[in-house]
Amino acid sequence: MKKTLMCLALMVLSCSTVLAQKKKDLLLEIEDLKSELRDTQANLSASQQSEKASLAGAEAANKQVNELRDANAALLKNLNSFAEVSSKNSETVAKALKSLEQKENQLKVVTDALSRNDSIVLVTLATFKNALGGNAKTSVKSGTVIITLPNDYLFGDNDKNYAVKDEATSVLSAVAKTLNANPELNIIIEGNSNALEFKNGKILDNWDLSSLQAAAVARVLQANSLDPKRMKVLGRSEYASQSVVETSTFIIIDPKYDAFYTLVKDSMKQNGKN
Secondary structure: HHHHHHHHHHHHHHHHHHHHHHHHHHHHHHHHHHHHHHHHHHHHHHHHHHHHHHHHHHHHHHHHHHHHHHHHHHHHHHHHHHHHHHHHHHHHHHHHHHHHHHHHHHHHHHHHHHHHHHHHHHHHHHHHHHHHHHOOEEEEEEEEEEEEEEHHHHHOOOOOOOOOOOOHHHHHHHHHHHHHOOOOOEEEEEEOOOOOOOOOOOOOOHHHHHHHHHHHHHHHHHHHOOOHHEEEEEEOOOOOOOOOOOOOEEEEEOOOHHHHHHHHHHHHHHHHOO
């Protein structure tokens, strides 16, 4: 009986020991599972945070892509506008250059014509200086050659006289001879008189006197075979731009500028058609 009890006690003790060990093992296993659960939860939390960060990065990237797309579209639009403006500017510049070239051509025509006319004036001046010598003052003013003859030389000491003296006809004859040798030249005879009083009624005033004096010179030139169609008579009275104290009669040699003006006009018309 005692052996049986002993055996039962040993069996109970053995079972208790086994159960205690299993319980201990179960507790350890539970702790391991808890530790694994904590690690899993931590990894899950980290993964969730990483996912959120990835989603935020993707959203930012998408936003940046959209912004870049919009910027590229705006840039392309600006480039197209710039190309259109550049094309218009190129056309404008081309037109401006063409207009400038036309203006330069016109200016060259005018400059060349002026140079030729200046040369004609200088040749005319030299011609009359050689023909008249020191008997008359010859000069150039405003593109014309002017022969200055004092009234006392032409008409004598009497200020009211308008008949050319014989001594002055030789100079006028030389003028007529030179003009006849140069048929392209026209002349204006300008009379100037002092402010005198006229009481006899034969001469009305200084307008009358200066015109009569200029006409008298024209008659002498005509008498020396100068075509009267080439002459104009002008009376300036006492109101001329030159001095009225020492009055003079001016023979103004007028090189024909008709060809010059025609050349310039035709040039402008031609350039205007281009």
